[in-house]
Amino acid sequence: MTTARETAESIRAARRPEDLFGAAATDSAARQDARRRYHRLAGIVHPDRVQAVDAGIAGVAFARLAELYRQWLELDEPAFEVTGAHGTYPVGALHASGSVADVYRSGSDRVVKIPRRTAANRLLSGERNALRDIAIVATEHKWPGPYFPELIDTVDHLDSATGEQRTVNVLAALTREFVTLEEVRAAYPGGLDPRDYAWMHRRLLRCLAGAQLAGWVHTAISPANVLVHPRLHGIVLAGWSFATRPGNPAAATLKSLDYPPEIRDAVSPATDVHLAHRLMLTMLGDRAPAALRSYATGCLQSDPRLRPDAADLLGEFDDLLDRLYGKRRFRPFELTKGK
Structure with a gap:
């Protein structure tokens, strides 16, 4: 072998x-x-x-x-094309590869997400359900919409060569000018300026608050799953294949993530809070001020009941930024000027 x-x-x-x-x-x-x-x-x-x-x-x-x-x-x-409930989609060049699925370009405004193995069909089905529920919340509350991928169509594709069924999701593209935090980290190997990561983290907290409203836990908040639009200061939390309902064990896990203890028992919105603040420390590295490091550490407690809610953290984080950096102002962010 x-x-x-x-x-x-x-x-x-x-x-x-x-x-x-x-x-x-x-x-x-x-x-x-x-x-x-x-x-x-x-x-x-x-x-x-x-x-x-x-x-x-x-x-x-x-x-x-x-x-x-x-x-x-x-x-x-x-x-090669796949046909869903609302249209037919050509499967073009590979755009990204995740842990269980590959994302292909389909024209200028769509991507097609295909699991590499049939065993991952259930995870793509979970993503469908999560994004549908999030879309309902976004319709009701308006503000969560920009922070999440848009599910355009679903496809149950039969591979004619193998006879295998694939659960395929068609999503809005999010390919123009978006980069992953993985790419940002590679451009700033010594750690990102905390003033730049501040707006990214603030928007990520809003993602978590929106997911909690929809009744889902992402469980895979990693640099590869957070998309950043540097020019417009946009954040989108992608990679919903591992999404899990609160109270259940995580649908799947990544070897690369440092999970909190409850991951194989019963996840909750506090699980995402833990992962988001572990990500913060990863992105800032040695550049994290003591106050930010202390703030993040408070969200990493082993008992999920002791971690704050994402919605409550928004105000706390803003107060901390005011104390550290004063009045908020727009900071242009350039990915190319790595340090």
Whole structure:
């Protein structure tokens, strides 16, 4: 059986997309073969699925694999479509790869999210339910809308080559000018200026308050799942595949996250509060002022009953920022000027 390390080495040795996926093709069978090969390789080398000792090697290979597959898809126009309740959607170039699903571009204003394995169908179904409930809350209260992905359509896709059913979600694109906190962290490896992260965290708290209103816990608040629009100071909490109803164990977990104790027992909105403030410390690194570090630590208590609600934290966070930095003012944020 091929090990993750051996697979990673074979991916790193590939010099062009054809080395892994064969000659460019327009017929759907060949493109589906390439897609299945990508899914198989991605499942082997995904950093969340390998031992810690191999995580670094796997991470490099996983990123390289995604790039090569993206290049291969762009060699020709897509010949693969999925049909949902409201339309038919071409599956184009790979946009992003998550722990259990891949996100493909579909025209200029849509993305198609497809699980790599049928076992993840239940997680994509959970995402559907969460985003539908959040959309209802956004209709009633208005303010939560901009903080969440928009579910455009749902597809129950039958793979004609394998006979496998895939639960597919079609989402509004959020690809233009949005970057992930993972990319922000890479641009600022020494830690982000707390004054810049302040507006990001404040908006993330509003995301958590909106999710609580809708009756869902995200459970996977990681740098890869928080989208940032640097110019417009926008934040969107994406990656709802692991969303879970309060009172239940998490639908799934990521090896890369430092979870609170209740994650395998009964999650609650306090679980997301814990994860969001662990993320804050990760993003700020050594640049976190003592007052911000103390604030975050208070949200990381092992007993979820002792953690504040996200809605209550908004006022507390604003008061803290006033004490640290004075009157609030708009700070232009440039991703390119990393430090």
